[in-house]
Amino acid sequence: MKIVKVEVSIHAFQNSIPLINKRLEDDYRIICQIETDDGHTGFGMASRFLWHGVAAIVEKHIGPAILGMDARDLEKIHARLQPILSERGSMTGINLSALSCVDLAIWDLLGKASGRTVAEMLGGAKDYADVYVTYGFAAFDIDQLIEMGRILIGKGHSRLKMLVGSKLGVLEDVRRVRAVRAALGDDIILAVDANESIGLEDAMRLCPYLEECNIAWFEDPFRRVDARDMGMMRKRTTIPLSAGQMDGHSLRFREWVEHDGLDIFMPNSMYNGGMTETRRVAYLSQIYNKPLSDAGGGGIWCLHHVAGFRNGTLAEMHLGTEQVEAQMFVDPPQQKDGRIDIPKAPGFGVTLNQDRLKETRVTP
Known part of the structure; x- marks a missing residue:
């Protein structure tokens, strides 16, 4: 179940405050989609903040680092990403958001592969x-x-x-x-x-x-x-x-x-x-x-x-x-x-x- 593709995209959704119908600023979502060599796919999401930065981290840093890895090896994946996303100390901010949408995509993929919900x-x-x-x-x-x-x-x-x-x-x-x-x-x-x-x-x-x-x-x-x-x-x-x-x-x-x-x-x-x-x-x-x-x-x-x-x-x-x-x-x-x-x-x-x-x- 080797990861062969990591894609990321940014989307702007419209919403408003109910009752008064006050239009809000666009609500941004960063969607990551992952595919394995045996045809399993999954998607995850991060939200709202510094969306271009989050997407760039996924595309330029996380995606290339996990290509070829087995999606089931979550601890190995996180061990590889730790020094990339935070050379020293603990990860914070958009580094964690970028990791979030990738990790969620892997959980979605693993659930589909096993026939079980994430819950x-x-x-x-x-x-x-x-x-x-x-x-x-x-x-x-x-x-x-x-x-x-x-x-x-x-x-x-x-x-x-x-x-x-x-x-x-x-x-x-x-x-x-x-x-x-x-x-x-x-x-x-x-x-x-x-x-x-x-x-x-x-x-x-x-x-x-x-x-x-x-x-x-x-x-x-x-x-x-x-x-x-x-x-x-x-x-x-x-x-x-x-x-x-x-x-x-x-x-x-x-x-x-x-x-x-x-x-x-x-x-x-x-x-x-x-x-x-x-x-x-x-x-x-x-x-x-x-x-x-x-x-x-x-x-x-x-x-x-x-x-x-x-x-x-x-x-x-x-x-x-x-x-x-x-x-x-x-x-x-x-x-x-x-x-x-x-x-x-x-x-x-x-x-x-x-x-x-x-x-x-x-x-x-």
Whole structure:
């Protein structure tokens, strides 16, 4: 099962904020497709950031290095790529994103070759994942937050996540969260996410107000989510803390654990080095008896690790990612009553919409 072809392409998808139909900037995806000498193929993806740089790393550095290697030898492949992507120290940034889309493509390929889903290869704990919905965008005013929340509840959702870190300040965030909690009721699971947009001081000011709203978790609560500061903040609030969307590789999670700074593990396989790295993170979460979730618009790529491991809890359903995947895939999986079934087809279980990919392709 020797790798004979590694191809990469960049695609720009259009989406908008529901309800107000506000057009967003194009949402970029980097797609890697890998083929072996016995005819097996797989594809993976990285997302959004420095897309030309990510694609160039795949095309010029990773692809040539793994040609001729057996796709089943994941540890050997990663051992070869380690000194290429990071001569010294640990890999970060777009190096990890480039590795992610290649690694995900290999997992998809191996799943198809074995006739098993990625979730099954990871352990097959479940054939579904319960989901939460990221919907509380800053572009919504309070009335729109409430209206959109009710629309989602009407579709069977009971777990919602709002964004905080408003440019109007801490008290405006408090007003928005309190209004949503009061309007949607106590039965709805409600979480918040600062996207690392505010300082530690403002995050700490927010917590006492949010505690009274029964917040399920506070995600990426301040800039850089420094492990020492996460540990200090966790001791001063009853709100569970989560992180791992953008730099959620195993060494980063180890730092959070060592400083007792994390309640919920949230790796994203599009950014952290791929499913091979997410598997390492998942084992670490089991060792420390922590729930394993997902964040960062991972869509289908993160659905499988939540289903695969027995401590998997919730996968993210992002209203922007949902629009992209509707364009990218033929018949993508749909949620029903707050749950998404793992597609029964092997690998990640989805098929690329080749016509749409031609329309959205970006010329380097």
